[in-house]
Amino acid sequence: MDRRSFLKSAAATTLIRATCPIALAEPAAIPVIDSHIHLFDPTRPGGVPWPNKSNSVLYRPALPDRYAKLAEPHRVVGAIAVECSPWLIDNFWLGDTVDENTLMLGYIGDLLPESPDFGATLDRLHRSDRFLGIRYGNLWNRSLLDAVEKPEFLAGLKLLAQAGVVFETANPDATLIAATLKVSDRVPDLRIVVDHLPNAQLPQDAHLLNAYESDLRSLSQRPQVYVKGSEILHRVAGQLPMDIEAYKAGLDRIWDLFGDDRVLFGSDWPNSDSIANYDSTFFIAKSYISTRSRSAQENYFWRNSIALYRWKARSPAQRRLSA
Numbered sequence: 001m002d003r004r005s006f007l008k009s010a011a012a013t014t015l016i017r018a019t020c021p022i023a024l025a026e027p028a029a030i031p032v033i034d035s036h037i038h039l040f041d042p043t044r045p046g047g048v049p050w051p052n053k054s055n056s057v058l059y060r061p062a063l064p065d066r067y068a069k070l071a072e073p074h075r076v077v078g079a080i081a082v083e084c085s086p087w088l089i090d091n092f093w094l095g096d097t098v099d100e101n102t103l104m105l106g107y108i109g110d111l112l113p114e115s116p117d118f119g120a121t122l123d124r125l126h127r128s129d130r131f132l133g134i135r136y137g138n139l140w141n142r143s144l145l146d147a148v149e150k151p152e153f154l155a156g157l158k159l160l161a162q163a164g165v166v167f168e169t170a171n172p173d174a175t176l177i178a179a180t181l182k183v184s185d186r187v188p189d190l191r192i193v194v195d196h197l198p199n200a201q202l203p204q205d206a207h208l209l210n211a212y213e214s215d216l217r218s219l220s221q222r223p224q225v226y227v228k229g230s231e232i233l234h235r236v237a238g239q240l241p242m243d244i245e246a247y248k249a250g251l252d253r254i255w256d257l258f259g260d261d262r263v264l265f266g267s268d269w270p271n272s273d274s275i276a277n278y279d280s281t282f283f284i285a286k287s288y289i290s291t292r293s294r295s296a297q298e299n300y301f302w303r304n305s306i307a308l309y310r311w312k313a314r315s316p317a318q319r320r321l322s323a
Helices: 003-019 064-074 089-099 118-125 151-163 174-186 206-220 245-258 278-289 294-309 316-322
Strands: 032-037 076-082 104-109 131-135 166-169 191-194 225-229 263-265
Touching: 032 064, 032 263, 032 294, 064 076, 064 278, 076 089, 076 294, 076 316, 089 104, 089 118, 118 151, 151 166, 151 174, 166 174, 174 191, 174 206, 206 245, 225 245, 225 294, 245 263, 245 278, 263 294, 278 294, 294 316
Parallel strands: 032 076, 076 104, 104 131, 131 166, 166 191, 191 225, 225 263
Antiparallel strands: none
């Protein structure tokens, strides 16, 4: 292109921008619902069961105001807190903490479905629209595979389904996936979330790995089963890759199985700080999903959270998404 042609082209571009700015505008940024954060306060008189005092990274208050400063620059307009304590009373502490900040859409509690008072406690918590379900799995020395064989546990899960709230699993491995499949078989109308699937602990034995893959395929065929695309970052040979290519094959596998409609974003803050800061955690998630369609990005970052949790908007930005 000669100088005269270049100047004409530049002038035309300037004219287009001035008269029709939409024509060359960047795509609008996508708002985000962070579906997995943890809230706790070690300074409470009774302390907390997690994290431990020896954890210099995590052992300090993790509350909504601190989270908002990290997340809002990334267009996070809402978040869901997942209970990280097995203490019954902490469900009520978490509910109160969520109530105090409109960025918080709701919370996932920690209850034992097999306990005699489960129904009564569920009824009490479910009076609030911000109670969205419970979490149970590979934490606090629990075994979902053993629990699912107990009639009282299944009775509790059926109460969850009747209440229209969610059952989340925790820290996936082959045993947990097999157990989650049994839960889905026995309570088929229960909405289920597999947390942190990108960081699942895979069997080394080929036979067990094949069984895991088969169970995961079966689980992916249940339309009421969702996956959190969280805990993507992990160390490889002691190093932390910040190139999306290091994670792409595993993420592609999850999306191929569950599709654009059933994978959602979660940061796992502040637990994620053990690996990388919020900016880096968000960067890797966004780097991957930006390779997919605009519709897939919106599903991952906010639409799928509405379908799964059926949360109620509390702020204007949230209402724009749920309208």
